[in-house]
Amino acid sequence: MSGIEQLLKALADSQANFIVVGAYAAIMQGSTLRTDDLDVCYERTPDNYKKIIRAIAPFRPRPRGIPANLKAPFDEQSLAQGTNFTLATDLGNLDLLGEMSGVGGYRQILADAKLMNLGSVICQVASLDTIIRSKEAADRPKDRATLPELRALRMIQQREHEGGDR
């Protein structure tokens, strides 16, 4: 099992409330985007902080850019004191997002998220509409570059659901 799949499975097994967002969410829906980060939006409650930390602690989460041998503990307090985190773990990069520009937090994104079966993991995945809105709002060059494909994918999927007609 790949590192990213192990990370996702650990989060799902912990019963934490989270939604896969970003490029991996788009990939699961047919996008050809590529990434090396798993982005998840998490519910900001103390109980959920505990579950997330319990899930990822074995994989030595640390702020990205800090060498693995330096002590930079990432714990429940870290989650409570911040909102969005870019982490490195022994299994791969993990971005924990409490809020996403243009779309809000866990509750807002959950409203039109899809429950997906990924084989070893069943988890919530952000809708294409949400991913597109978040990239439009972030408006960095790397986000803008993904928009033509994501908008085309949305149109193709709409046609697919209509049986290709129109």
Next chain:
Amino acid sequence: MTRNTEEKLRQLVDHPPEGSAVAEAKKFGVDLHSILENLKLTPAERFRRAAEETDFVYRLRGNIQKANS
């Protein structure tokens, strides 16, 4: 996806309506046929393939770092 739907989507990709999102993506250089191929896979297959590629990138980076140290 039925063969009929697949054919209609291929038509959409090859001859997108002027000004549509598909036409804009085509102008931008997006490989729309790869999207159609991806849509034939299950979400699990798409995820696993991408996650394996991510692992490969990490291994490659690790090897480059080792070689440079």
